[in-house]
Amino acid sequence: MLYNLLVPLADHLSILNVFRYITFRTAYAAITALLITLLIGPYAIRRLQEMSFNMKSKGYEPDRHKEKEGTPTMGGIIIVGSAVFSCLLWADLHNAYIWITLFVFTAYGFLGFVDDYKKTILKNPDGISAKAKFFGQLVVAVAATAMIMQVDTSGNSTKLALPFFKNVVFELSYFYFAFAVFVIIGSSNAVNLTDGLDGLAITPSVIAFATIGILAYMTGHVKFADYLQIMYIRNAGELSIFCGAMVGAGLGFLWFNAHPASVFMGDVGSLSIGGALATVAVIAKHEIVLAIVGGIFVIETLSVILQVGFFKMTGGRRLFRMAPIHHHFELAGWSETKITIRFWIISIILALVALSTLKMR
Incomplete structure (x- = not known):
């Protein structure tokens, strides 16, 4: 909103030119989300507890999880x-990719809210049925993928790049649609x-x-994309602002979610x-x-499948x-803090590996 309001005035007030830069707005999106989370967090946690949105044990977790019952979710x-x-x-706000991402973000959040509501208020430990949850995820993912492919005018909408290899790109054609839907649903369930x-x-x-x-x-910057030999997607760079907001919101939430947690994020x-x-x-x-970069989520999901x-x-x-698999380590005698911090370390290493793919081509 500030971009749309202030950038047109930059020709008359040069200091407003700073709002043209994605890096500047990304940094302040992170700071804004962090401050909001820290400010509203205590009040929100109290309200969740007053409204009885408290965690209920499913009964099959390690015994130490019984101590968490009653913590707001x-x-x-x-x-x-x-x-x-x-x-x-x-x-x-003229960027279509921002609205598509916010659509998925809020729609899946609503789906998670309904699931959490059934678990806490209606006291149904299973929440909504697996079929209903999957159907909701599927509808949102299909709609989002269709919109993404409609907006993308780069000619790369159905292509899949293979990292670490120079100019190795697969044209999946119609199969890409199903692949993208699978990625969105799979990622959502993996974090869950x-x-x-x-x-x-x-x-x-x-x-x-x-x-x-x-x-x-990098993908949305034509010069960086050309130098790094990655696909250029026009206007994709604006998504950095959403990612910055998520970083800030996530760090703010960690303030309350660090062990021993005052609140859990829940499915929402x-x-x-x-x-x-x-x-x-x-x-x-x-x-x-x-x-x-999401290797921890992949490992957790594979452990369940295996x-x-x-x-x-x-x-x-x-x-x-x-x-x-985090429950496996709990039963092996690892403390909750040890498991969490070691998984964090692995995540940092995987992030560095992911970033290295920009040059290892």
């Missing part, structure tokens, strides 16, 4: 609210599976948004974060890189003590 509302406000304040310990999901999400934000900026946070992260990656044509598959194949034997 649905804290993802704080993340969604602060990030959306900050993005609308600092982004170019990871959100099982204090601070475990939010910090890798912050790291991932910071990394994907840099990649989106995890589903929206994962969906929005994938949407930015799809627009910026870094879908494979997303699997690298556990279920191994259980069925062997007639009841388990590959891990418990899945997702």
Whole structure:
């Protein structure tokens, strides 16, 4: 909004030229979202607790999780609210990619809200059915993918780039649509599976948004894209502002979600974060890189798939003590803090690997 209001006045007041720069607006989007989250966080947490939006144990987690019962959940509302406000304040509202990303972000947030509401207020530990949740995710992902391909005029909308290799690009044609939908839904569910310990999901999400934000900026800059030999997507750089807002909102939420957590993000946070992260990656044509920078989410998801598959194949034997894999380490005797911090370290390493793909071509 500030961009649209102030940039036209820059010809008369040169100091306003600073609003033309994506880097400036990204930084302040992060600061704005951080401050809003820190300011409204305590009030929001009290209200969530007063309204009985408290976590209920599903019964199959490690015993130490019973101590978390009664902690407010649905804290993802704080993340969604602060990030959306900050993005609308600092982004170019004429940019279609911003609106597509916000659509996925808020739609998945609403889906998660309904799920959390059923778990807490209606006391249904399973929330909405798996089929209903998947159908909602599918509808949003299909609509978003269709809009992305409609907006993209670069001629690259159905192409898939392979990182680490120079000029290795696959033309997927109609198959790309299904692939993009899979990435968005898969990422949303992967973050949801990871959100099982204090601070475990939010910090890798912050790291991932910071990394994907840099990649989106490079993709949307014609000179950088040409120099780095990556696909140029016109107007994709503006997504850096959304990513900056998510970094700020995520860091602010971590203030309250660090062990011992005062609030959990719930599905309203995890589903929206994962969906929005994938949407930015799809627009910026870094879908494979997303699997690298979001490696923690991939590992958590694979651990569940392997556990279920191994259980069925062997007639009841388990590959891990418990899945997702962070529960395996809990039952192995690791403290919650040790698991979380080690996963954070891995996320940082994976982010550096993802960024290295810009030059290793």
